[in-house]
Amino acid sequence: MMRTRVICFLLLVYITKSFSLDMITPSQSMKDGDTLVSAGGTFELGFFSPGDSSGRYLGIWYKQSPSTLTWVANRNKRINSNSSVLEINNQGVLVLHNGSNNTFWSSKVSKAAENPVAQLLDSGNLVVRDRNGGKLENLLWQSFDYPCDTLLPGMKLGWNLETGLNRFLTCWKSTDDPDSGDYSFKIDLRGYPQAVQLKGDSIISRAGSWNGLSFTALPYHKQSPVFKSEFVLNEKEIFYEFQVLDNSTFFRYVMTSSGNRQLLHWTSETNVWETLITIPSARCDNYALCGENSVCNSVNTPDCACLEGFAPKVQREWDMSYWSNGCVRITPLSCSKDGFMKYTGIVLPDTSSSRYNKTIDLQECESLCLQNCSCTAYANLDKRDGGSGCLLWFGDLIDMRQSYEGGQDIYIRVPSSELEHNKKIYKKKLVGIITGSAVFMICLILGLAICLWKNKFEKPAGMSKVGFWKELLCRRVEEDSDIPTFDLSTIFYATNCFSSYNKFGAGGFGLVYKGVLADGTEIAVKRLSKNSEQGQQEFKTEVQLIAKLQHRNLVKLLGCCIKQKEKLLIYEFMPNRSLDHFIFDDGRRKLLDWTKRFQIISGIARGLLYLHHDSRLRIIHRDLKTSNILLDNDMNPKISDFGLARTFGGDQTEACTKRVMGTHGYISPEYPMHGSFSTKSDVFSFGVIMLEVVSGMKNKELSIPHQFVNLLGHAWELWTKERAMELVDKSLGDSVDEAQVLRCIHIGLLCVQERPENRPNMSSVIHMLNDDKPLARPKQPAFYPHQESNSSTKTSEMCSNNDISITLLEAR
Ligand SMILES: *[C@@H]1O[C@H](CO)[C@@H](O)[C@H](O)[C@H]1NC(C)=O
Ligand SMILES: *[C@@H]1O[C@H](CO)[C@@H](O)[C@H](O)[C@H]1NC(C)=O
Ligand SMILES: *[C@@H]1O[C@H](CO)[C@@H](O)[C@H](O)[C@H]1NC(C)=O
Ligand SMILES: *[C@@H]1O[C@H](CO)[C@@H](O)[C@H](O)[C@H]1NC(C)=O
Numbered sequence: 001m002m003r004t005r006v007i008c009f010l011l012l013v014y015i016t017k018s019f020s021l022d023m024i025t026p027s028q029s030m031k032d033g034d035t036l037v038s039a040g041g042t043f044e045l046g047f048f049s050p051g052d053s054s055g056r057y058l059g060i061w062y063k064q065s066p067s068t069l070t071w072v073a074n075r076n077k078r079i080n081s082n083s084s085v086l087e088i089n090n091q092g093v094l095v096l097h098n099g100s101n102n103t104f105w106s107s108k109v110s111k112a113a114e115n116p117v118a119q120l121l122d123s124g125n126l127v128v129r130d131r132n133g134g135k136l137e138n139l140l141w142q143s144f145d146y147p148c149d150t151l152l153p154g155m156k157l158g159w160n161l162e163t164g165l166n167r168f169l170t171c172w173k174s175t176d177d178p179d180s181g182d183y184s185f186k187i188d189l190r191g192y193p194q195a196v197q198l199k200g201d202s203i204i205s206r207a208g209s210w211n212g213l214s215f216t217a218l219p220y221h222k223q224s225p226v227f228k229s230e231f232v233l234n235e236k237e238i239f240y241e242f243q244v245l246d247n248s249t250f251f252r253y254v255m256t257s258s259g260n261r262q263l264l265h266w267t268s269e270t271n272v273w274e275t276l277i278t279i280p281s282a283r284c285d286n287y288a289l290c291g292e293n294s295v296c297n298s299v300n301t302p303d304c305a306c307l308e309g310f311a312p313k314v315q316r317e318w319d320m321s322y323w324s325n326g327c328v329r330i331t332p333l334s335c336s337k338d339g340f341m342k343y344t345g346i347v348l349p350d351t352s353s354s355r356y357n358k359t360i361d362l363q364e365c366e367s368l369c370l371q372n373c374s375c376t377a378y379a380n381l382d383k384r385d386g387g388s389g390c391l392l393w394f395g396d397l398i399d400m401r402q403s404y405e406g407g408q409d410i411y412i413r414v415p416s417s418e419l420e421h422n423k424k425i426y427k428k429k430l431v432g433i434i435t436g437s438a439v440f441m442i443c444l445i446l447g448l449a450i451c452l453w454k455n456k457f458e459k460p461a462g463m464s465k466v467g468f469w470k471e472l473l474c475r476r477v478e479e480d481s482d483i484p485t486f487d488l489s490t491i492f493y494a495t496n497c498f499s500s501y502n503k504f505g506a507g508g509f510g511l512v513y514k515g516v517l518a519d520g521t522e523i524a525v526k527r528l529s530k531n532s533e534q535g536q537q538e539f540k541t542e543v544q545l546i547a548k549l550q551h552r553n554l555v556k557l558l559g560c561c562i563k564q565k566e567k568l569l570i571y572e573f574m575p576n577r578s579l580d581h582f583i584f585d586d587g588r589r590k591l592l593d594w595t596k597r598f599q600i601i602s603g604i605a606r607g608l609l610y611l612h613h614d615s616r617l618r619i620i621h622r623d624l625k626t627s628n629i630l631l632d633n634d635m636n637p638k639i640s641d642f643g644l645a646r647t648f649g650g651d652q653t654e655a656c657t658k659r660v661m662g663t664h665g666y667i668s669p670e671y672p673m674h675g676s677f678s679t680k681s682d683v684f685s686f687g688v689i690m691l692e693v694v695s696g697m698k699n700k701e702l703s704i705p706h707q708f709v710n711l712l713g714h715a716w717e718l719w720t721k722e723r724a725m726e727l728v729d730k731s732l733g734d735s736v737d738e739a740q741v742l743r744c745i746h747i748g749l750l751c752v753q754e755r756p757e758n759r760p761n762m763s764s765v766i767h768m769l770n771d772d773k774p775l776a777r778p779k780q781p782a783f784y785p786h787q788e789s790n791s792s793t794k795t796s797e798m799c800s801n802n803d804i805s806i807t808l809l810e811a812r
């Protein structure tokens with residue numbers, strides 16, 4: 001309480017000292033200490049001193065992140081006084097002076113204004129406009145035309161060919177000095193325009209040419225409903241621009257003083273800038289790493305390989321991984337009798353020596369290339385809709401890369417003798433591959449046999465010969481089952497930047513997003529809440545364990561992505577959402593007849609049995625509920641969120657021991673009361689689910705006017721009065737198999753008994769579901785008054801808000 005007051009007091013002092021304007025006019029100037037605020041309150045213009053510098057600069061920053069400058073006016077001319085003023089004169093020229101009559105910066109205008117006004121737009125653009133008769137129009141000047149190191153949504157990067165204006169990014173010299181540094185990012189107009197990153201005048205990295213969807217070296221930069229990129233190329237303008245259609249997040253490209261081009265992302269949830277892309281990051285991002293006529297491949301060792309028909313110019317250097325001299329042709333071209341060799345998944349080479357034509361197709365492109373003896377390669381200009389347009393290269397091919405996230409086909413000119421030669425080699429290779437794989441299979445089978453034999457008959461002792469083989473082969477096999485890790489940027493673009501449009505649900509542990517990978521695969525991405533204390537390595541180990549659990553009634557984990565603070569789990573996508581989506585919805589519940597519901601119950605039971613008994617690890621789910629049962633295309637149930645309770649350390653040390661995992665309505669009584677949890681607690685939750693599936697009623701929400709009982713109590717009362725059929729969901733109609741339904745209610749009641757030792761285990765449950773032997777008589781179920789959970793709510797909220805199941809979502 002005390003602390004809050006102090007903060008409020010300080011804030012007041014701060015606010016009274018500075019002055020917020022919403023426009024600058026000839027009669028209203030802006031002094032050091034004042035700010036100009038954008039209409040939506042996103043950006044501010046004012047004076048600042050960067051880092052340790054005492055110099056004063058005029059700049060624009062995010063109101064939520066004042067240390068993030070997006071634009072600086074007098075970047076190369078520091079002001080050494082605290083009395084500077086920004087004025088606008090009657091002609092509409094913005095003038096920055098230091099209090100005495102010394103101008104430090106001014107804007108240029110092409111035409112004079114009558115009634116000028118300067119305003120900061122909510123996009124971060126400082127504009128000067130002419131105000132005629134109350135209307136604002138006639139743009140005279142805008143800061144977006146003079147970028148510093150930052151590209152914001154709606155800003156153009158590139159050329160106005162009519163005026164010759166070239167907008168590009170230049171880094172700050174250092175964090176203390178906004179003056180232009182060495183690195184820049186711009187559109188190069190030579191040949192087919194491409195985006196390049198320069199140090200001084202030399203290219204250090206290429207984003208490459210535009211392929212209709214993205215720059216060729218930035219394939220994850222694809223279109224999405226939220227993040228839209230555009231490249232405009234016509235007689236008047238050539239520029240790149242991106243738009244973000246989600247107000248809740250900010251994006252910016254920045255050229256850093258250390259020479260990296262980064263895409264950063266801010267959400268008010270996290271209040272930190274997260275780096276999504278940094279380039280250069282892979283070795284192949286470095287321009288022309290492999291010299292001429294070669295392909296760079298970050299995955300291979302060595303990174304560089306000559307194109308077919310080429311050999312290293314200086315073999316000795318090449319062997320020492322000194323590649324920059326590149327490769328030369330082995331056989332000279334014969335001009336008219338040449339052919340082309342196709343390469344796929346390629347980041348196209350430097351286009352500065354290329355020519356293009358938007359209207360002709362690939363066939364014409366080939367013949368055009370054949371006609372000119374100095375043409376070395378051709379490709380489609382635009383890769384959308386199967387490809388269109390023609391791009392021709394002349395001379396050496398520079399900076400080609402193998403891409404794993406897109407890329408394009410390119411056809412490279414070779415003498416016809418090379419094509420013949422290659423066919424023969426291909427045949428030889430094929431024979432080689434077949435023999436090779438046969439040998440490999442035999443080795444593998446032998447190895448596996450040794451592994452099995454070793455495991456069965458031998459206790460490990462020292463490193464025998466067999467031990468050595470086991471190490472070698474068994475480890476190999478296990479490593480192969482490692483789950484893939486996804487790139488953060490891949491997931492980012494797959495989910496439209498985690499946009500709210502893609503939000504699919506909120507489970508325990510975090511939000512779930514739907515995503516589509518570049519190859520069209522649909523995925524579900526679980527973005528774990530950031531409060532998880534677990535370290536990255538520990539988390540990864542845990543995820544590897546979860547990934548090994550595979551069963552047709554468990555949701556399949558496809559991979560993970562752990563980067564910076566993000567922990568993402570990537571699952572197969574379940575189009576039909578979860579069970580609660582059906583059985584508790586008046587319309588959709590009719591879609592599940594009794595046969596289907598019984599199949600669902602059996603499926604859940606089999607999945608749970610696998611977790612409890614059949615898998616290598618014994619997994620207690622701890623949060624089994626209808627919203628954790630997902631349904632595939634054929635309405636087969638798949639359990640999700642298993643193994644996560646373990647990851648989130650339900651039973652760790654200190655205060656958080658009492659952290660409650662699980663969801664009100666599904667938790668067994670012994671857990672909140674005594675903190676004990678066993679497979680029988682999952683059996684309890686399973687019993688609740690069974691009764692919910694039969695009745696179509698939610699355990700925690702059931703209210704029957706004259707009785708104060710939950711679904712379990714209600715089911716018990718009906719069952720003891722031999723009126724159990726009244727519990728059954730009316731929308732099931734005639735599809736009901738009475739004996740089977742009654743048996744399910746009976747088994748359900750056995751599962752929800754108060755004492756864990758009375759409940760059956762999952763393998764008995766499955767037997768009971770599948771045969772018709774007489775069942776034991778259940779004892780009265782655990783009644784579970786609603787108020788009980790309040791005390792535990794507090795504990796868990798204090799510890800963490802991962803456990804939103806109880807605390808944040810349901811308790812409202
Ligand atoms: C974005 O914010 C503005 C106000 O700042 C609001 O008018 C607009 O509707 C918002 N757009 C979306 C898509 O939320
Ligand atoms: C303004 O700048 C000029 C030139 O740099 C300097 O001579 C003058 O003292 C400065 N005025 C103030 C008030 O600092
Ligand atoms: C401007 O004011 C700040 C604090 O108010 C002070 O630290 C700084 O030295 C001043 N700079 C100049 C050049 O007077
Ligand atoms: C400021 O400079 C302008 C032109 O350089 C001059 O006309 C004006 O009189 C000067 N004002 C002062 C107060 O020195």
Ligand SMILES: *[C@@H]1O[C@H](CO)[C@@H](O)[C@H](O)[C@H]1NC(C)=O
Pocket residue numbers: 356357358359360
């Ligand atoms: C593109 O090719 C077409 C058909 O060959 C031709 O008519 C057109 O002039 C070419 N355009 C350019 C810009 O070369």
Ligand SMILES: *[C@@H]1O[C@H](CO)[C@@H](O)[C@H](O)[C@H]1NC(C)=O
Pocket residue numbers: 355371372373374375394
């Ligand atoms: C081949 O293309 C080059 C480069 O564009 C050009 O300079 C040359 O004139 C062309 N040669 C022929 C025969 O068209």
